[in-house]
Amino acid sequence: MTDPITIPADLLPADGRFGSGPSKVPSAAMGALAGMGSSVMGTSHRKSAVKNQVGRLRSGLADLFSLPDGYEVVLGVGGTTAFWEVAVFGLVQDKAQCATFGEFGSKFAKAIKIAPHLADPTIITGEPGSAAHLTAEDGVDVYAAPHNETSTGVAIDVKRVAAPGLMLHDATSAAAGLPVDLNETDCYYFAPQKGLASDGGLWIAIMSPAAIERAEQIAASGRYIPAFLDLKTAIDNSRKDQTYNTPAVATVVLAAEQVDALNAAGGLDAATKRCAESAGTLYSWAASRDFAEPFVTDEKLRSNVVATIDFDGVDAAEIAKVLRANGILDTEPYRKLGRNQLRIATYPAVDPADTAKLTEAIDYVVAQLS
Numbered sequence: 114m115t116d117p118i119t120i121p122a123d124l125l126p127a128d129g130r131f132g133s134g135p136s137k138v139p140s141a142a143m144g145a146l147a148g149m150g151s152s153v154m155g156t157s158h159r160k161s162a163v164k165n166q167v168g169r170l171r172s173g174l175a176d177l178f179s180l181p182d183g184y185e186v187v188l189g190v191g192g193t194t195a196f197w198e199v200a201v202f203g204l205v206q207d208k209a210q211c212a213t214f215g216e217f218g219s220k221f222a223k224a225i226k227i228a229p230h231l232a233d234p235t236i237i238t239g240e241p242g243s244a245a246h247l248t249a250e251d252g253v254d255v256y257a258a259p260h261n262e263t264s265t266g267v268a269i270d271v272k273r274v275a276a277p278g279l280m281l282h283d284a285t286s287a288a289a290g291l292p293v294d295l296n297e298t299d300c301y302y303f304a305p306q307k308g309l310a311s312d313g314g315l316w317i318a319i320m321s322p323a324a325i326e327r328a329e330q331i332a333a334s335g336r337y338i339p340a341f342l343d344l345k346t347a348i349d350n351s352r353k354d355q356t357y358n359t360p361a362v363a364t365v366v367l368a369a370e371q372v373d374a375l376n377a378a379g380g381l382d383a384a385t386k387r388c389a390e391s392a393g394t395l396y397s398w399a400a401s402r403d404f405a406e407p408f409v410t411d412e413k414l415r416s417n418v419v420a421t422i423d424f425d426g427v428d429a430a431e432i433a434k435v436l437r438a439n440g441i442l443d444t445e446p447y448r449k450l451g452r453n454q455l456r457i458a459t460y461p462a463v464d465p466a467d468t469a470k471l472t473e474a475i476d477y478v479v480a481q482l483s
């Protein structure tokens with residue numbers, strides 16, 4: 114047994130949560146939730162106390178994303194994985210095209226592929242660490258891509274394909290941390306436990322008038338749609354600041370707290386700059402060390418919300434273990450990627466000063482291990 118490595122206190126970040134999801138929930142938000150006492154938690158989700166929180170979240174998101182005319186914030190229970198099935202039943206008419214370049218994009222493509230009521234999707238694949246891009250194709254009524262592939266740390270631009278068809282972007286890790294113009298998409302969807310610094314259990318979809326119209330048209334077509342996955346029902350409930358079934362109330366409150374905090378601190382512009390600063394610190398640090406380098410070689414594809422750093426000559430799993438023992442949590446890479454890597458979230462809730470401290474802590478651990 115070697116002695117455990119103790120990282121000196123002056124090299125430790127003030128908050129050691131760097132997980133890509135679930136991610137750091139600010140202590141102030143948890144305090145605000147606790148401060149609501151018995152007026153919200155443990156009360157009916159059909160009464161105003163909870164509905165006001167849902168409304169606060171919906172209007173806060175409308176501000177944060179400068180909602181274009183006619184766009185609506187829709188929400189339901191079950192996280193992004195549930196929303197994929199919602200889209201399979203309620204947004205894809207017949208044929209989708211999917212850009213996949215990692216685990217999460219592939220999962221949605223698979224959900225579409227195995228749906229018996231849909232045609233086989235066109236799947237455009239990029240190797241992990243690179244990207245894949247949507248292109249105009251006849252007969253396609255939905256184009257789908259992740260805005261940020263959380264498993265690899267690759268981000269693409271949200272941009273319409275020059276063809277008819279709805280654009281769907283999975284923004285689970287991108288939302289609030291990467292720039293977006295919602296005019297370039299019809300459905301910007303996410304769960305709030307990553308970029309939004311809340312907890313799991315909900316999906317949120319910002320939908321264009323065209324996407325809402327598609328959902329209504331499919332609902333009226335007689336297609337079998339399980340009630341839990343019925344997008345038309347979710348739209349109708351959301352307009353009343355409700356969900357179809359019981360929501361994760363604490364998740365709603367924590368998300369609303371974060372969205373209000375981001376709006377007060379300068380909105381999406383300020384939030385994306387903060388993420389760019391944190392990620393920039395990590396990438397330039399990695400590039401300057403001979404034992405580390407950014408996994409994503411194309412600088413334009415490097416994510417500002419999830420930074421993946423490859424290691425050479427030192428075991429990244431061992432680094433993550435030492436960091437964890439010192440209170441720096443969840444820097445392990447996405448498990449199925451199988452690389453000698455650390456994956457570090459630089460969401461808006463993460464303090465850039467903490468990201469800088471993290472690099473010092475890693476330097477220290479690497480020196481001790483070698």
Ligand SMILES: *Cc1c(COP(=O)(O)O)cnc(C)c1O
Nearest residue numbers: 192193194217263283285286304
């Ligand atoms: C985490 C993640 C998901 C899955 O979210 P759940 O809420 O756990 O279902 C989907 N897509 C992306 C891009 C993610 O990062």
